[in-house]
Amino acid sequence: MIDTGNQAIRSSANGAGNLGASAPADDHPKFVKPFRTTASADSITFDARGRPRGHSPQAPVAETNQDTVRAEAPVARSDISQKQPERPAETLSAPGKSPRRRVLRMALFALLPLVLIAAAYWYVTGGQVVSADDAYVQAETVGISTDISGIVKEVDVRENQHVVPGQILYRLDPRQFQIALDNARANLAQTALTIASMKQDYTRMLKDAAAQQAQVALDRANYDRYAALVRANAIAQTTYDQARFTLETDEAKLESLRQQADVQLAKLAGNPDIPVTLHPEYLQAKAVVDEAQRQLDHTIIRAPFAGQVTNVPSIAPGKYLAASPTAFYLVNSDDVWVDATPKETELTYVRPGQPVTLTVDTYPDLEWRGVIASVSPAAAQQFSLLPAENTSGNWVKVVQRITMRVRIDTSDRSLPPLRAGMSVEVNVDTGHARGLPHFLGALFGGAKRGA
Numbered sequence: 001m002i003d004t005g006n007q008a009i010r011s012s013a014n015g016a017g018n019l020g021a022s023a024p025a026d027d028h029p030k031f032v033k034p035f036r037t038t039a040s041a042d043s044i045t046f047d048a049r050g051r052p053r054g055h056s057p058q059a060p061v062a063e064t065n066q067d068t069v070r071a072e073a074p075v076a077r078s079d080i081s082q083k084q085p086e087r088p089a090e091t092l093s094a095p096g097k098s099p100r101r102r103v104l105r106m107a108l109f110a111l112l113p114l115v116l117i118a119a120a121y122w123y124v125t126g127g128q129v130v131s132a133d134d135a136y137v138q139a140e141t142v143g144i145s146t147d148i149s150g151i152v153k154e155v156d157v158r159e160n161q162h163v164v165p166g167q168i169l170y171r172l173d174p175r176q177f178q179i180a181l182d183n184a185r186a187n188l189a190q191t192a193l194t195i196a197s198m199k200q201d202y203t204r205m206l207k208d209a210a211a212q213q214a215q216v217a218l219d220r221a222n223y224d225r226y227a228a229l230v231r232a233n234a235i236a237q238t239t240y241d242q243a244r245f246t247l248e249t250d251e252a253k254l255e256s257l258r259q260q261a262d263v264q265l266a267k268l269a270g271n272p273d274i275p276v277t278l279h280p281e282y283l284q285a286k287a288v289v290d291e292a293q294r295q296l297d298h299t300i301i302r303a304p305f306a307g308q309v310t311n312v313p314s315i316a317p318g319k320y321l322a323a324s325p326t327a328f329y330l331v332n333s334d335d336v337w338v339d340a341t342p343k344e345t346e347l348t349y350v351r352p353g354q355p356v357t358l359t360v361d362t363y364p365d366l367e368w369r370g371v372i373a374s375v376s377p378a379a380a381q382q383f384s385l386l387p388a389e390n391t392s393g394n395w396v397k398v399v400q401r402i403t404m405r406v407r408i409d410t411s412d413r414s415l416p417p418l419r420a421g422m423s424v425e426v427n428v429d430t431g432h433a434r435g436l437p438h439f440l441g442a443l444f445g446g447a448k449r450g451a
Contacts, residue, residue: 128431184288360425
């Protein structure tokens with residue numbers, strides 16, 4: 001693109017230079033007056049309002065002779081007017097006057113009230129569903145152990161195996177417990193024989209007492225006879241004394257035999273005809289037998305309920321297990337529930353029995369149904385070791401969370417199994433709409449009361 005104004009300036013400058021070369025040496029050059037050059041018509045563009053685009057008021061200034069500028073400047077302006085392009089009609093027309101834009105603007109203004117009305121309706125009628133993502137699947141989990149000590153003999157299950165109630169999980173060596181059981185049974189038999197002999201001894205003691213009673217009667221008769229004779233001086237005093245002492249000795253022996261019989265009767269629980277199996281000593285010995293049998297039975301550990309076993313490799317045959325430590329775990333996969341902990345401000349209209357929709361993070365495209373089984377009577381912080389000290393000066397109010405238990409309907413066998421610990425999102429349908437905001441409700445309520 002050729003700038004005619006600049007060409008004129010350069011040509012005039014060259015002419016001035018030639019004139020200066022022919023001038024005398026003592027002539028001083030004159031000061032030239034700067035002027036602003038104009039852009040070429042080919043380089044000028046226009047914006048939407050028809051104004052030149054890219055034109056700067058501070059254009060570069062050229063220095064030349066005043067007479068040359070006066071002669072050449074009209075030529076540059078004439079060239080610009082001749083080469084200025086015609087602006088399109090679309091560029092010169094105002095953008096806001098387009099019919100299409102006017103229709104679009106009117107449609108937007110018309111839709112705005114509808115959008116506001118729809119948003120207000122959604123707000124007022126919404127809020128029925130309470131959502132909580134702080135929820136996890138829970139299941140009965142028990143550590144399998146036994147109350148006896150022993151050496152593991154064999155393990156009958158594998159890792160993550162599903163078991164049924166009563167299925168054998170592992171066994172302990174039963175020999176020491178079998179020996180203890182045999183010893184207890186022998187003691188039980190010995191106790192039965194002892195009770196039978198006690199009953200026989202009691203019968204014998206009664207007969208001994210009866211015989212002694214007869215002897216005492218004889219001694220008393222002799223004593224009475226000798227007492228009458230000694231008063232008549234028919235016998236010696238020594239014979240009388242011997243009869244008296246014999247009577248007293250036999251009476252004391254009779255009393256001793258009676259006491260022994262009473263003691264034997266007490267050992268028979270006051271009933272000489274008591275059955276052996278009802279005697280306290282027999283029951284005690286039988287309890288020892290039962291305890292030995294229980295310990296022997298507990299050498300075989302069975303599943304208390306249906307589920308899956310885990311951490312089975314923690315034990316192996318030959319390992320000594322002390323009483324009560326956990327061998328491995330059993331998780332009940334057939335009876336699961338969800339414990340959710342929503343904020344206390346979200347439980348305003350939550351009640352047991354309300355329907356619940358559950359989404360598990362593991363299966364995002366599936367839904368489970370359930371109901372609220374119960375709501376905890378206390379917040380979680382009530383059971384902490386260090387509860388909040390609300391009376392201290394640095395107390396800060398914190399929104400508490402309350403546990404809510406959800407019972408899941410697992411009757412649909414097409415759904416995959418739920419496992420303990422899975423993250424769940426719980427949506428509770430309370431059936432209570434949000435309604436008007438509080439300030440609007442108070443305003444309308446005040447207006448109704450004023451009317």
